Amino acid sequence: MDSKQLTALKTHNETLAQFIVRLSSFYEGLSAETDNELKVLRGHLSAKPDYTLATASINKLNNHIQLAQSSVKQHTQLTIRELEKSIKQFQQNFAQDQELTRQCALVLSAAQMPVNNLFELQSLCLRAIRLFSNVSQPVAADNSKNIQADTEGRQSGTLFEEIQNELSQLINSYAKKQPDEPRVQDLKKRLDSPLSEDDLLQTCLTVIRLVVTETMHEATLSGRMIYRIYTALGGIQEKVESSIETSSQSFEKRQKSSADITSQLNQMDQTVQESDSLELLKQQAKTHIASISSAVADRKAADNEEQQALMSLFNSMQTQLENLQRQAQLYRRKLAEQTAFSHTDPLTRLPNRLAYNERFNREYEEAKLDNRALSLAVIDIDFFKSINDRFGHQAGDKTLQVVGHHLKKHLHGDEFISRWGGEEFVMLLPFIEVSALEKKLDDMRQSLARLPFKFKQEKVSITASFGGTCLRMDDLPESMFARADELLYQAKKGGRNRVVVE
Numbered sequence: 001m002d003s004k005q006l007t008a009l010k011t012h013n014e015t016l017a018q019f020i021v022r023l024s025s026f027y028e029g030l031s032a033e034t035d036n037e038l039k040v041l042r043g044h045l046s047a048k049p050d051y052t053l054a055t056a057s058i059n060k061l062n063n064h065i066q067l068a069q070s071s072v073k074q075h076t077q078l079t080i081r082e083l084e085k086s087i088k089q090f091q092q093n094f095a096q097d098q099e100l101t102r103q104c105a106l107v108l109s110a111a112q113m114p115v116n117n118l119f120e121l122q123s124l125c126l127r128a129i130r131l132f133s134n135v136s137q138p139v140a141a142d143n144s145k146n147i148q149a150d151t152e153g154r155q156s157g158t159l160f161e162e163i164q165n166e167l168s169q170l171i172n173s174y175a176k177k178q179p180d181e182p183r184v185q186d187l188k189k190r191l192d193s194p195l196s197e198d199d200l201l202q203t204c205l206t207v208i209r210l211v212v213t214e215t216m217h218e219a220t221l222s223g224r225m226i227y228r229i230y231t232a233l234g235g236i237q238e239k240v241e242s243s244i245e246t247s248s249q250s251f252e253k254r255q256k257s258s259a260d261i262t263s264q265l266n267q268m269d270q271t272v273q274e275s276d277s278l279e280l281l282k283q284q285a286k287t288h289i290a291s292i293s294s295a296v297a298d299r300k301a302a303d304n305e306e307q308q309a310l311m312s313l314f315n316s317m318q319t320q321l322e323n324l325q326r327q328a329q330l331y332r333r334k335l336a337e338q339t340a341f342s343h344t345d346p347l348t349r350l351p352n353r354l355a356y357n358e359r360f361n362r363e364y365e366e367a368k369l370d371n372r373a374l375s376l377a378v379i380d381i382d383f384f385k386s387i388n389d390r391f392g393h394q395a396g397d398k399t400l401q402v403v404g405h406h407l408k409k410h411l412h413g414d415e416f417i418s419r420w421g422g423e424e425f426v427m428l429l430p431f432i433e434v435s436a437l438e439k440k441l442d443d444m445r446q447s448l449a450r451l452p453f454k455f456k457q458e459k460v461s462i463t464a465s466f467g468g469t470c471l472r473m474d475d476l477p478e479s480m481f482a483r484a485d486e487l488l489y490q491a492k493k494g495g496r497n498r499v500v501v502e
């Protein structure tokens with residue numbers, strides 16, 4: 001080998017050594033052992049390369065890399081499986097969103113293709129992240145002040161939307177109570193269209209003020225009633241005290257006149273015994289009789305006075321009692337109105353969750369005591385969110401009213417329906433066994449699906465899913481509802497518009 005060839009070989013070796021050093025840095029991070037060995041290899045190849053030691057190190061690294069490769073493969077498969085699971089769950093959560101469902105299907109089919117290296121895995125993860133952020137980004141990251149509908153007509157700002165819904169329901173209940181109150185009507189109008197965050201906060205404040213004022217008014221009403229009772233009782237007490245005073249004065253007067261009469265009679269007796277002249281006796285008798293008459297007249301006057309005082313006391317007590325009775329009736333009516341109000345859902349006019357809880361406890365106790373059947377069904381309107389999104393909140397409200405009314409029409413006698421919340425209703429069906437329950441619920445489901453809804457000139461079919469169960473011997477109140485809810489979930493999962501009975 002001449003010196004030219006030797007120099008070329010030296011240069012090639014140096015280039016190769018530098019390349020291996022760079023490559024080894026790139027592969028750092030596979031495992032701690034590989035990283036250590038790569039460091040050793042770089043030591044052998046830098047400055048003055050020692051190829052003998054480097055070869056030994058490369059042999060060791062070959063084993064490490066083989067192990068690392070199979071571990072990377074395993075890890076990649078695991079990551080892909082997890083990714084598929086999350087995307088499927090995500091797809092189920094947003095099943096009503098066709099565009100999102102389509103995008104999920106695309107990413108899922110990409111995940112089923114072979115993934116040859118970490119870069120392909122990275123790219124798959126990136127696609128999934130973009131898919132997930134399609135839904136979450138507008139709420140969290142988009143700082144725009146307005147709650148907007150995106151290109152597919154989906155509403156962003158779900159939290160704000162929920163707050164607006166809650167406020168809207170609250171204000172609707174006030175509107176039913178005070179239909180002519182302009183502030184309530186104004187708030188109702190404001191809450192019917194999407195609001196910016198600032199406007200929503202402002203509206204929140206106004207609603208809170210309204211609720212506080214209303215509560216204080218209610219408290220004032222109760223306070224006024226109590227004050228009236230207190231004043232009336234105070235008036236009665238004054239009259240009783242003055243009547244007692246008059247009675248004790250009359251009693252003293254009566255005692256005095258009785259003593260006067262007794263003394264006159266005693267004197268007369270003595271006069272009769274001592275007198276020896278008829279004329280004198282006559283004169284003295286006249287004097288005594290005059291005194292007795294005056295004492296009797298005093299006594300009569302005292303009796304009259306006392307009687308009048310008593311009469312006036314009774315009259316005044318009667319007036320006060322009549323007054324109090326009127327007030328109490330008014331108050332009782334108000335209390336009854338308030339109880340009915342607090343047990344009624346303002347939108348559908350059906351009993352609300354509080355009413356359901358009370359009714360359930362009663363039915364549950366009675367069914368257990370008499371060992372009789374009791375069925376419970378949970379009903380949830382399908383894809384209700386899309387009605388709100390496509391036709392507006394008012395259309396959603398109308399749907400709830402019609403569905404609630406329709407379900408109620410199918411009930412008889414002791415059967416009970418309430419709005420549980422949102423688009424969910426709960427029914428209690430005493431004396432209904434499982435076989436009858438399934439048929440009854442299915443009749444309701446079918447007739448509901450046939451109802452002709454029309455929003456914005458578009459015919460819409462509304463369906464609901466039903467979960468129904470019967471009381472078991474070992475049931476606790478909560479377990480019965482939880483079971484019906486689980487069955488409803490199965491009805492939803494099974495494709496909706498169906499009844500699942502245990």
Ligand SMILES: Nc1nc2c(ncn2[C@@H]2O[C@H](COP(=O)(O)OP(=O)(O)OP(=O)(O)O)[C@@H](O)[C@H]2O)c(=O)[nH]1
Pocket residue numbers: 096161162165169347380381382383384385386388392393394395396397400421422423492496
């Ligand atoms: N208009 C109106 N909407 C309401 C009311 N209460 C709750 N909602 C809305 O009802 C929607 C319920 O949506 P989801 O829970 O996603 O259910 P869904 O769209 O019916 O879908 P599935 O139940 O899975 O078939 C939410 O958008 C709520 O904002 C209400 O009183 N009026």
